[in-house]
Amino acid sequence: MIAPLFVGHGSPLMAIQNTPCTDFLLSYGQQLKPKAIVIFTAHWETEVLTVSSTDDVYDMVYDFGGFPDQMYQIKYPAKGSSALAASLADRFRAQDISVQFDTKRGLDHGSWVPLLRMFPVPVCPVIQISVNPYLSPAEQYRIGEALRGLDEEDILIMGSGATVHNFRTMNPDATAPDPKAVAFDDWLIEHMHKHDLNALFSYEVQAPYAKLAVPRPEHFVPLYITMGSGNPARTPQEVHRSYEMGSLSYLSVTF
Template identity: 55%
Template structure:
């Protein structure tokens, strides 16, 4: 069975970096060989769950600014899959979750910066799905739960975001993590591994430094979607920090 993953995409620079995290992504790709990928990206927001697909090659979206030219020259020419997109839609609708399709949107950096390291030949069909950060955590979990079982069909579900993601307070020259960011991640790890859904669904009231770590939920909610879709015992698969408090904590479910 293929696990579901929550992966941090952090800075777009990971696409051209060679560090411990990108090595971990490569190792994940070497160990998990799906027939298709369904990825929920923090950078694709819609009020109604929207499933992006194409049967041709996706455009690579550079949804960021001010980075080196090299980053804008990268392409990730993955194809989509109407078949997988329709399967995802059917499962969501069967659980009373409305869906839309988008056949013109490319892959944003919440997807391709990760997949470039995991599956560099871009040979696996990808379906990118939107998030709605305004929904409560329990409803995010239910979106993922509606897709539970895809791993048994060799379809990899990924929630792409970042647990601690507050761009206004990054520390550009700091190489050690802020204590408060570590404390927030420790709380999440404990609750995830103990499968304490009540606490996790009430994270904004119970987690230490919750609103410092998560000023807006779009990068946080992919965690609940990945967790809901998984069927294996949860475990963290990578932990690291950049710029003082940008978390790369990632999980398998």
């Protein structure tokens, strides 16, 4: 069994820098032997849930600018699986969740950066799935619910985003975490431990500093999808937390 994992992927520079988060990702990845990885990435937004469907090696999507040339030379030759993509689509449709396939899109940095740091050499097929940030937290959770039980098949469900992601509050000179970012993450962990879905679904009005932490929800919603995919009998576990530039959260949680 491989518990679903939400990871804070932060800056694309994670691909070439060593940080407490990259140390965690490598160590955690070394403990796993997934048969496949299904990753919901904050950097692929669609109105209809879209599943990558290919048996080939993915192209690379360098969806960032102004970074060192080294960043644009990185290759992560993960392959897809059209059979698994079809099986996932069947699960979504069985729950009346509209779904479509994409046979062309490569892996964006929300996928390949954390995967590179967890598994420097691809170890299994990867399925990339889009997010719709305009759906409610309850609807995001329901998307995850459609995938419950895949953890028992050693398929790793991943959500890649960030709990606190606000460029306006990031401070390159910060030497300690922003207390507001910490308070928001503390609130999330507390209510995830309690399985308090009512509070979590109402985070915008209940969580401290929610508007500062989540000015736009594309990085946040993978958390709810991953949460929904986990076994509700298990207690969510904070497996890593660090901060960059004061407020950029690298909170990672298993479900």
